[in-house]
Amino acid sequence: MSRYLRKTVAALAGYVPGEQPKNGGFIKLNTNENPYPPSPRVLSALRRAADRSLRLYPEPLSDSLRSLAAADFGLKPENIIAGNGSDELLSIVVRCFVGPGDRVVYPVPTYTLYDTLIAIQEGEKAPLDYPPDFSLPEALYGGQAALTFLCNPNSPSGTLVPVREIERLAGSVTGLLVVDEAYIDFAEGAEVSAIPLIGKFSNIVVLRSFSKSFSLAGMRIGLAFAAEEIIAGMMKVKDSYNLNRLSLVAGVAALGDRAWMERNVARIQRSRRKLARGLKKIGFQVCPSQANFVMARREGENLGGLYEELKRRKILVRYFDLPGLKDSLRITVGTAQEVEALLKELESIPKGL
Numbered sequence: 178m179s180r181y182l183r184k185t186v187a188a189l190a191g192y193v194p195g196e197q198p199k200n201g202g203f204i205k206l207n208t209n210e211n212p213y214p215p216s217p218r219v220l221s222a223l224r225r226a227a228d229r230s231l232r233l234y235p236e237p238l239s240d241s242l243r244s245l246a247a248a249d250f251g252l253k254p255e256n257i258i259a260g261n262g263s264d265e266l267l268s269i270v271v272r273c274f275v276g277p278g279d280r281v282v283y284p285v286p287t288y289t290l291y292d293t294l295i296a297i298q299e300g301e302k303a304p305l306d307y308p309p310d311f312s313l314p315e316a317l318y319g320g321q322a323a324l325t326f327l328c329n330p331n332s333p334s335g336t337l338v339p340v341r342e343i344e345r346l347a348g349s350v351t352g353l354l355v356v357d358e359a360y361i362d363f364a365e366g367a368e369v370s371a372i373p374l375i376g377k378f379s380n381i382v383v384l385r386s387f388s389k390s391f392s393l394a395g396m397r398i399g400l401a402f403a404a405e406e407i408i409a410g411m412m413k414v415k416d417s418y419n420l421n422r423l424s425l426v427a428g429v430a431a432l433g434d435r436a437w438m439e440r441n442v443a444r445i446q447r448s449r450r451k452l453a454r455g456l457k458k459i460g461f462q463v464c465p466s467q468a469n470f471v472m473a474r475r476e477g478e479n480l481g482g483l484y485e486e487l488k489r490r491k492i493l494v495r496y497f498d499l500p501g502l503k504d505s506l507r508i509t510v511g512t513a514q515e516v517e518a519l520l521k522e523l524e525s526i527p528k529g530l
């Protein structure tokens with residue numbers, strides 16, 4: 178067992194299943210869930226599907242969901258694999274393409290799961306610091322790596338890199354480029370996604386999640402888009418029945434009601450503007466976010482105390498006790514009322530806490 182695995186197992190030993198925070202009375206702005214419910218069409222499809230047919234295994238290749246997604250994105254089902262959340266797809270892609278000693282490059286700070294997955298495979302982590310404006314570090318281009326990760330919009334910054342930069346990157350790296358688009362539906366403007374690049378580059382994988390814009394974090398649904406050979410390889414690595422029957426039903430119904438998702442995204446974009454304005458007014462620097470969260474910073478100040486005080490006041494935000502991030506909080510964009518409540522509490526907490 179590797180040193181990393183021993184540490185992970187030891188950490189898990191203290192974990193009691195079922196001991197999840199109950200959310201009771203908390204405003205939960207810490208894990209970038211959607212504050213609005215899933216489409217009523219999803220809920221009624223789930224109710225209809227919760228019947229005797231649950232004794233049967235689900236579709237092994239998630240064909241119904243993949244065909245619908247293929248039609249939506251102008252691709253073939255063979256270009257798509259469905260996962261138990263995009264986290265599973267990240268895990269599959271790393272298990273497929275990263276072995277011991279293989280180099281993985283990614284701009285940081287970013288989604289911390291990449292670190293974990295590389296460590297499990299005993300790959301070589303090669304993080305590159307983002308410049309202060311969160312544009313792509315120049316050293317990322319032409320990188321000699323088995324895999325390059327790009328989270329776009331990035332977490333925790335919320336910043337978006339234009340597709341033309343991703344195109345330049347895909348053409349310049351030696352290995353696979355994985356673009357994690359968990360938050361892309363919250364980005365403003367047309368043509369922000371890297372999915373159209375799949376026809377042009379055989380080394381690009383784009384990941385999507387149903388957890389954020391489609392309000393389905395609890396169902397665990399994700400999709401990966403790539404050239405057919407890459408998808409065929411990933412299919413070999415996935416579990417036989419990685420999506421359950423209900424998740425498949427929910428995913429299909431969600432794609433059938435994009436209007437619901439888009440309406441909620443528009444509400445979140447409005448609240449995002451309000452939240453950013455409010456935070457700036459009370460002295461935070463705020464990264465220009467194209468996601469459903471914002472990164473708020475007070476340069477050089479440790480915001481651990483502020484995070485604790487908000488928790489005491491029943492508001493959960495995300496604090497990263499990591500070098501370079503201690504002066505920042507990542508705040509999920511909640512409902513208009515939640516945003517208002519957060520700003521009100523923040524205004525009343527003395528600075529320097």
Ligand SMILES: Cc1ncc(COP(=O)(O)O)c(C=O)c1O
Nearest residue numbers: 262263264288332359386388399
């Ligand atoms: C950047 C990023 N990618 C992927 C995921 C995982 O999403 P899913 O719920 O689809 O596994 C998250 C979840 O927070 C995320 O922040």
